[in-house]
Amino acid sequence: MKTLKGKKIQLRAMEPKDIDFLFQIENDTTIWNVSNTNTPYSRYYLEQYIINSHNDIYSEKQLRLIIEADKKKPVGAIDLFEFDPKHLRAGIGILIIAEERKKGYASETLDVLINYCKNNLFLNQLFCNIEADNKNSLKLFKDKGFEITGTKRNWIRTEVGFKDELFLQLFFK
Numbered sequence: 414m415k416t417l418k419g420k421k422i423q424l425r426a427m428e429p430k431d432i433d434f435l436f437q438i439e440n441d442t443t444i445w446n447v448s449n450t451n452t453p454y455s456r457y458y459l460e461q462y463i464i465n466s467h468n469d470i471y472s473e474k475q476l477r478l479i480i481e482a483d484k485k486k487p488v489g490a491i492d493l494f495e496f497d498p499k500h501l502r503a504g505i506g507i508l509i510i511a512e513e514r515k516k517g518y519a520s521e522t523l524d525v526l527i528n529y530c531k532n533n534l535f536l537n538q539l540f541c542n543i544e545a546d547n548k549n550s551l552k553l554f555k556d557k558g559f560e561i562t563g564t565k566r567n568w569i570r571t572e573v574g575f576k577d578e579l580f581l582q583l584f585f586k
Contacts, residue, residue: 417478417529419521424478424491427466431479434487435459438508470496470534480509480522488513491522493530501537503530523557531585538584544569545577559583 417424427435438444439454470476474496480489489509496503505526509519530536541559543550555561559581567575 417525419525422518422521423481427463488518491526505539505541519553538582540582543579545579554581
């Protein structure tokens, strides 16, 4: 896959040098609710994940790309998941590490990947799932044209009780 670029970011396939970065983000317990993670990931598992990440989105039905900013520094990851070539749709999720937020990386990353999904994968739609109280993510995705089309009530169990999760869709015209 070629590198996908914006003005401040570029998206690229995972490489062995990303092991420390992936270990950091996958084991960050503060984001486990949004990633549906319950247990830590080992370095060995993540190394195997990177080794097997060369497989095509059509066979794996998912794609993870590293988001790089200035000086090729990884600042996050973006995923396409539940890729469905028959119905021309995929889920999308993005993570920017805490210290790199509020710099426009997420917005630009979504622009680049939305363009890729529309013009290279020829998708009809993208969808995402966002906790109802995650105002920053809701604003980000709504600003890109995603619309709330459903609510999953009491969907996410947290330490303080259950939260609603919103289902958003972006339709390409």
